[in-house]
Amino acid sequence: MKRVVITGMGVLTPLGNDVETFWDKLVQGKSGISFIESFDSSDYKSNIAGSIKDFDPEATVGRRDVRRMDRYCQFAVAAAKMALEDASLVIDDTNAERIGVYIGSGVGGIQTILDNYRTLLQRGPGRVSPTVVPMMIANMAAAQVSIIYGAKGPVLAPVTACATGNNAIGEAFKLIQRGGADAVIAGGAEASVTDLALAGFGNATALAGRTDAPEKASRPFDAQRSGFVSAEGAGVHVLESLEHAERRGARIHAELIGYGSTADAYHIVATDPEGAGAYRAMAIALEDAGLAAEEIDTINAHATSTPAGDLSETMAIKRLLGKKSDQVPITANKSMIGHMLGAAGGVEAVGLIKSLQEGVIPPTINLDNPDPQCDLDYVPLQARKADVRVGLSNSFGFGGHNAVLIFKRYE
Template structure:
């Protein structure tokens, strides 16, 4: 490991997702191949006017019951998700925030789109009733750093706080940068991850007009098809994935539960296109290569890959090419799983959610399946664990997250051992 001052472990995890609003439910459904994608249910807009009418929605979440009506109304939905998942993670970590050094307690949590509903609701109020009807809370509710800010306020975290905005690679960027900070001895504990709540008519219209969303008919749960020959685009989803990262020294000192270890991080830019992946997967390859260098391990030591794999033609093929370039012939022997086949694409929340899944996978020795992969694309010819979960001896895994603008971030996780 290049950054060899402190080992960094995962002591807490929290999630809100289309597969459930706690880690146990999420993991149970993921490893049994259940889909969280369904027809959009909403009273906010008419889905009949959209070509794509499905998404991975968060269900059975009542923010007023969680936060109280007054507090809930002060937060956009993405912030509600982030704070709820953070509360789970802090509780899971058994972190007594009154007994830690708050100046060394940070928050790295971002969102790609931020408070889009808050913005459009206030724009409608302005247009129909004038400037006097615009909420004074518009800006502090919609801006993307508010998830990190609210978590910091909630727990009194006075250390470094950051809201990375690297599109769909946000979760891995947050985890990776937090890992670096703790490695360097600049913090003891950091709450890290991402949140998104962008299932909104404006987002649906934009992504749909960009031909990025799947228009496949039939059962919604069968639409997200990473690596399949007939894949035709991603499925939007929402939620939050939050982890508590901590120096091993601090975790052992307070007797914290240890779920896994972060051992490497790499980032890159495609420097190619604002929305399209580099067709050869060059940036993806560089991010994974740098993550392994950071971890100080050989590619042969990797047991499993959690792919970004959104179910787009270019993206899935490019990631496959990057894996082949990184691992050579060994790429055909390393299982690759695509969580988005079940969750849909949670955008800024995806990296955190998939990191949680990989921690659980390494700990239990179970690789979740890639569902809906009946006929693989000939260009996508690796072992994608199709159909059903697989038991395996697992120690080290890579999780990939790539985003619009060519942002790429890869993290390396390891099953914890003393």
């Protein structure tokens, strides 16, 4: 089996629209959560989100093509551009057929659906855009990246709710391992900070409630956590076989060494209360990597800030790590960026890779009153220097999807 490395990374996040800005603010413990400005949220159960700011899609894809892309797709194209530039990977006739695109979205083009349905009701069927279908479907981010950058290898768009980003990267990893491609542009994108999604999540009691202090709302593992904060953005990576990366002299950020994917088979939205599916996904990833549990140095937790989810993940980690569970530092990026749904795994993988490179674990902010049942080392409030070589990243989604990645510092 081929070894697989990460050579390029690109992000759009509530903390910033490039990797270095995102990482710097993550380490500083800054919050990217703010009041919603894109629509009037005064009647909604939540009034905050992790929104992308200062993003100019025309600068990436041009004025003409922007009008044919939903916002989530614009994010994906922009993040892919950053990742390709970071990797110094040029796609041309000599390599196009060996480069794939695995980019997913949990929701897809929801704003396009909403806009065109309102047009249908107000102005009739003749005024609905002829591009509504290709703009709204969840595979179009992968398709547009393939078209724009000329990648002609396998193109796949996983849709596994909040596990999407990790599933996309994990399946790309397996494709390269077995020789199906030399490189894959992989990750997730989401733009679901919309009125319908906010209403639905709010009425399902999944969101943190209304607040006058947005930066304090996302509180993973805290006794006062009340739900997740909706967020948008994208996280995209360039994965390559090690031999391909070395042959072209690429800079290597990290090695991807393990992937595990399972289902809870329990409930459409609730997690298995004992974290059984999450544990199995982590255990499978460890086996895939050829590692023992004690070789994990840090964990980037899914940690959405929901009462049940954070507790079940804690239980799964304890089961995985056993006696070492209180010695492994765990961080929760969502305390600062909110929950980016299908984009979360791609973005949080960047955070973990930077930790391996820099020897710094970002904090879990807002952990002021730890839940007695969540009693592990969550690196509260302040970043920590640590010599971390191997890290595990969790993503779990509605429907019981679990996807886990294990990265190793490249040496």
